[in-house]
Amino acid sequence: MPTETWRNLPADKRDRITKIAIAEFGTKGFSAGSLNVIARDAEIAKGSLFQYFADKLDLFSTVCAAGSTTIAEATIGLIDTDQPFFDILRSIVVQWLAFFREDPVQQRMAFATANEIDADARAAVRSVANDFYAAALRPVIDAAVASGELRADVDTDLLLSMVVLTLRHLNSAPFDLAGDPAFPFHEMTDDDIDAVAARYIDVLERAFGLA
Amino acid sequence: MPTETWRNLPADKRDRITKIAIAEFGTKGFSAGSLNVIARDAEIAKGSLFQYFADKLDLFSTVCAAGSTTIAEATIGLIDTDQPFFDILRSIVVQWLAFFREDPVQQRMAFATANEIDADARAAVRSVANDFYAAALRPVIDAAVASGELRADVDTDLLLSMVVLTLRHLNSAPFDLAGDPAFPFHEMTDDDIDAVAARYIDVLERAFGLA
Amino acid sequence: MPTETWRNLPADKRDRITKIAIAEFGTKGFSAGSLNVIARDAEIAKGSLFQYFADKLDLFSTVCAAGSTTIAEATIGLIDTDQPFFDILRSIVVQWLAFFREDPVQQRMAFATANEIDADARAAVRSVANDFYAAALRPVIDAAVASGELRADVDTDLLLSMVVLTLRHLNSAPFDLAGDPAFPFHEMTDDDIDAVAARYIDVLERAFGLA
Amino acid sequence: MPTETWRNLPADKRDRITKIAIAEFGTKGFSAGSLNVIARDAEIAKGSLFQYFADKLDLFSTVCAAGSTTIAEATIGLIDTDQPFFDILRSIVVQWLAFFREDPVQQRMAFATANEIDADARAAVRSVANDFYAAALRPVIDAAVASGELRADVDTDLLLSMVVLTLRHLNSAPFDLAGDPAFPFHEMTDDDIDAVAARYIDVLERAFGLA
DNA sequence: GATGAATGAGGCTTCATTCAT
DNA sequence: CATGAATGAAGCCTCATTCAT
Numbered sequence: 053m054p055t056e057t058w059r060n061l062p063a064d065k066r067d068r069i070t071k072i073a074i075a076e077f078g079t080k081g082f083s084a085g086s087l088n089v090i091a092r093d094a095e096i097a098k099g100s101l102f103q104y105f106a107d108k109l110d111l112f113s114t115v116c117a118a119g120s121t122t123i124a125e126a127t128i129g130l131i132d133t134d135q136p137f138f139d140i141l142r143s144i145v146v147q148w149l150a151f152f153r154e155d156p157v158q159q160r161m162a163f164a165t166a167n168e169i170d171a172d173a174r175a176a177v178r179s180v181a182n183d184f185y186a187a188a189l190r191p192v193i194d195a196a197v198a199s200g201e202l203r204a205d206v207d208t209d210l211l212l213s214m215v216v217l218t219l220r221h222l223n224s225a226p227f228d229l230a231g232d233p234a235f236p237f238h239e240m241t242d243d244d245i246d247a248v249a250a251r252y253i254d255v256l257e258r259a260f261g262l263a
Numbered sequence: 264m265p266t267e268t269w270r271n272l273p274a275d276k277r278d279r280i281t282k283i284a285i286a287e288f289g290t291k292g293f294s295a296g297s298l299n300v301i302a303r304d305a306e307i308a309k310g311s312l313f314q315y316f317a318d319k320l321d322l323f324s325t326v327c328a329a330g331s332t333t334i335a336e337a338t339i340g341l342i343d344t345d346q347p348f349f350d351i352l353r354s355i356v357v358q359w360l361a362f363f364r365e366d367p368v369q370q371r372m373a374f375a376t377a378n379e380i381d382a383d384a385r386a387a388v389r390s391v392a393n394d395f396y397a398a399a400l401r402p403v404i405d406a407a408v409a410s411g412e413l414r415a416d417v418d419t420d421l422l423l424s425m426v427v428l429t430l431r432h433l434n435s436a437p438f439d440l441a442g443d444p445a446f447p448f449h450e451m452t453d454d455d456i457d458a459v460a461a462r463y464i465d466v467l468e469r470a471f472g473l474a
Numbered sequence: 475m476p477t478e479t480w481r482n483l484p485a486d487k488r489d490r491i492t493k494i495a496i497a498e499f500g501t502k503g504f505s506a507g508s509l510n511v512i513a514r515d516a517e518i519a520k521g522s523l524f525q526y527f528a529d530k531l532d533l534f535s536t537v538c539a540a541g542s543t544t545i546a547e548a549t550i551g552l553i554d555t556d557q558p559f560f561d562i563l564r565s566i567v568v569q570w571l572a573f574f575r576e577d578p579v580q581q582r583m584a585f586a587t588a589n590e591i592d593a594d595a596r597a598a599v600r601s602v603a604n605d606f607y608a609a610a611l612r613p614v615i616d617a618a619v620a621s622g623e624l625r626a627d628v629d630t631d632l633l634l635s636m637v638v639l640t641l642r643h644l645n646s647a648p649f650d651l652a653g654d655p656a657f658p659f660h661e662m663t664d665d666d667i668d669a670v671a672a673r674y675i676d677v678l679e680r681a682f683g684l685a
Numbered sequence: 686m687p688t689e690t691w692r693n694l695p696a697d698k699r700d701r702i703t704k705i706a707i708a709e710f711g712t713k714g715f716s717a718g719s720l721n722v723i724a725r726d727a728e729i730a731k732g733s734l735f736q737y738f739a740d741k742l743d744l745f746s747t748v749c750a751a752g753s754t755t756i757a758e759a760t761i762g763l764i765d766t767d768q769p770f771f772d773i774l775r776s777i778v779v780q781w782l783a784f785f786r787e788d789p790v791q792q793r794m795a796f797a798t799a800n801e802i803d804a805d806a807r808a809a810v811r812s813v814a815n816d817f818y819a820a821a822l823r824p825v826i827d828a829a830v831a832s833g834e835l836r837a838d839v840d841t842d843l844l845l846s847m848v849v850l851t852l853r854h855l856n857s858a859p860f861d862l863a864g865d866p867a868f869p870f871h872e873m874t875d876d877d878i879d880a881v882a883a884r885y886i887d888v889l890e891r892a893f894g895l896a
Numbered sequence: 897g898a899t900g901a902a903t904g905a906g907g908c909t910t911c912a913t914t915c916a917t
Numbered sequence: 918c919a920t921g922a923a924t925g926a927a928g929c930c931t932c933a934t935t936c937a938t
Contacts, residue, residue: 169292186444233397503802589800608866655819
């Protein structure tokens with residue numbers, strides 16, 4: 053956990069450091085990301101980082117959380133929930149893709165957060181990686197259950213799991229050269245990719261929606 | 264690509280090095296994995312690694328490919344394809360989980376292969392990561408189409424994509440402390456996990472199978 | 475260019491490191507000179523060198539420049555310019571030899587600076603190698619022209635080039651076992667060597683001086 | 686000294702290895718030149734080099750000598766000695782420049798031979814570096830003395846030394862970006878460079894020639 | 897005589913972290 | 918509280934040389 057010093061920092065400085073750290077870890081991952089580079093780019097002393105964070109991992113998990121907040125707010129949080137449930141999901145995936153298209157740094161950082169391999173780092177961001185979006189989504193699902201938009205016997209855990217699965221896939225595959233086993237996303241237009249993304253939701257609708 | 268020296272090596276030595284490298288990269292990932300450690304554990308001279316491989320990345324991608332082959336053969340390759348299509352898938356996911364339970368090293372390496380963040384390493388193993396399993400699965404799907412087990416209008420790309428998605432999820436989530444947003448896999452018995460895995464396939468069956 | 479850290483270093487520490495680096499590169503040249511050895515002999519951490527210099531080449535060119543300054547000041551810079559022009563030159567070569575006799579480390583480093591083979595290193599010290607002494611000598615030549623000590627049609631570029639040529643030769647030949655094709659410098663007394671050096675100047679005088 | 690095995694080698698193989706070694710050492714110098722690279726480029730086994738030569742230094746000095754022979758034959762050896770002495774010298778410097786212009790590899794190797802810094806390597810090629818050309822030139826000078834083309838009191842050692850000095854300078858300066866303190870050789874045409882080279886000889890003529 | 901696999905020392909450089917100022 | 922110099926372990930990689938085949 054960051055120190056009090058960090059919390060007392062002027063917001064703009066804190067934001068600047070966070071942004072730079074996200075860029076660095078997003079590009080290189082936790083292990084290969086360099087505190088030297090972050091300190092240099094953020095124009096702060098190397099030692100200052102250790103006044104704000106206990107160690108490298110502390111910094112990493114802090115910016116992971118910050119990134120996840122930003123992303124959730126800018127995607128799931130923006131969606132009009134006054135639509136049919138599966139339209140909400142379709143809106144989310146489209147917004148999700150739009151957000152990452154406009155902010156490649158956040159795209160990479162979200163990917164790094166979800167896919168960190170180093171055991172310690174993984175332990176630190178693990179809940180963030182998946183659960184953050186789950187927290188944002190579960191109320192939406194619950195509302196759909198309450199309004200009777202899903203099958204009576206619906207398994208909401210399964211549904212949640214698969215929505216997050218889909219989002220994680222759409223966080224990486226469209227931005228990689230060979231990200232998907234079946235779709236050549238990197239050769240497709242944004243609109244076509246959006247269409248494919250919607251079809252993932254179609255599958256969920258056919259399986260979880262009312263007959 | 265590995266050197267001729269590598270290909271001429273006695274099989275047992277080659278296997279030993281591969282195994283150790285898989286353990287190292289599986290635990291630490293590409294960037295944090297150490298050639299020093301691999302050489303030491305494999306009891307060969309540090310310099311020898313560079314007689315076998317052009318550089319670290321060459322070693323990494325070689326063992327990635329070797330690992331993927333092993334895994335595909337030991338999971339998808341073992342399944343009796345004389346069953347109904349979705350039973351095949353259910354058999355695959357169960358075998359998939361069983362294989363990784365018995366070989367945690369391969370489990371981690373498969374995860375590392377699919378989730379490497381470093382751009383260069385990612386480029387090198389990218390096709391391996393997804394397409395390898397895709398190659399094994401597509402014939403199975405095609406057979407199901409031919410035998411009329413799927414909807415007439417079925418989108419096989421979408422199906423393939425989601426199967427691989429599911430497999431990748433089952434490569435990591437059950438082996439992580441907080442791997443799934445909805446299911447507490449790490450508190451569940453193997454049988455319960457198998458049951459959940461089958462439910463992912465149920466979803467696919469309801470969406471893609473005959474009404 | 476060295477870092478600010480280097481410039482802020484206590485002068486004695488900076489001098490110690492410079493001196494040791496000059497000794498190392500003077501003996502082995504750029505390529506074969508070892509940063510490990512320099513760090514060990516200077517009793518600083520290996521990593522510290524990289525707080526002072528961007529890389530090996532940066533260190534090399536810095537100490538080349540420092541060495542050249544020292545040498546120019548201790549030779550050309552010391553000469554009384556209130557003499558006839560060719561006497562000035564004779565004083566310079568004698569002082570030049572005296573300086574290098576007393577400081578073999580500087581002698582070797584000056585040689586290494588002028589004769590580095592590695593392309594990158596050569597590019598970095600190239601102007602230092604020749605032009606540094608040229609800058610010190612040209613004013614002296616211009617004064618001689620102004621005072622009418624040279625032929626009316628004198629080619630000052632040619633004269634300058636040949637003076638530097640001679641100095642470079644006297645930087646190495648007298649200190650090598652078989653440094654000169656004609657004179658067995660290593661079997662000669664210092665006085666005899668001084669006398670030969672003066673004869674090189676005699677040649678210039680006969681060619682460039684007044685009839 | 687090379688082994689008998691080396692001497693018994695087919696001439697074309699020996700020439701190929703020599704040529705490749707000259708290219709490597711000419712580019713990188715002795716220390717940084719790599720036997721690995723030479724063996725690879727010459728398409729022979731690394732171990733074979735050690736059947737031909739005692740060690741790296743043995744190879745280096747062998748190819749230095751071979752290079753010097755080639756150069757002397759292709760420059761000094763080609764000149765018509767039936768001219769006035771200083772015309773001979775002028776022909777030599779022009780031919781010298783022409784040869785190196787056409788064979789940059791030999792140019793660099795000659796430079797490397799003359800300027801090696803490593804003490805051991807230097808000891809091995811030292812006599813080659815200067816004396817080889819001296820041996821070729823001294824008979825020419827003696828002939829000039831005999832035919833009375835030089836001053837009665839001429840110091841032939843000094844003359845020889847300065848001729849070699851000049852040749853060594855013309856081996857490097859015109860091929861370097863900032864090779865000469867006074868002349869911007871790299872911005873000059875070949876003809877202009879030839880003209881400057883002749884002026885070095887003019888100086889010698891005025892100093893050593895008949896009044 | 898030729899090969900080329902094996903070696904391990906050593907190369908330069910980057911790193912996270914500490915601590916005196 | 919901020920700084921930034923210092924550290925030394927560890928990183929990847931190249932090297933000349935040996936020796937069994």
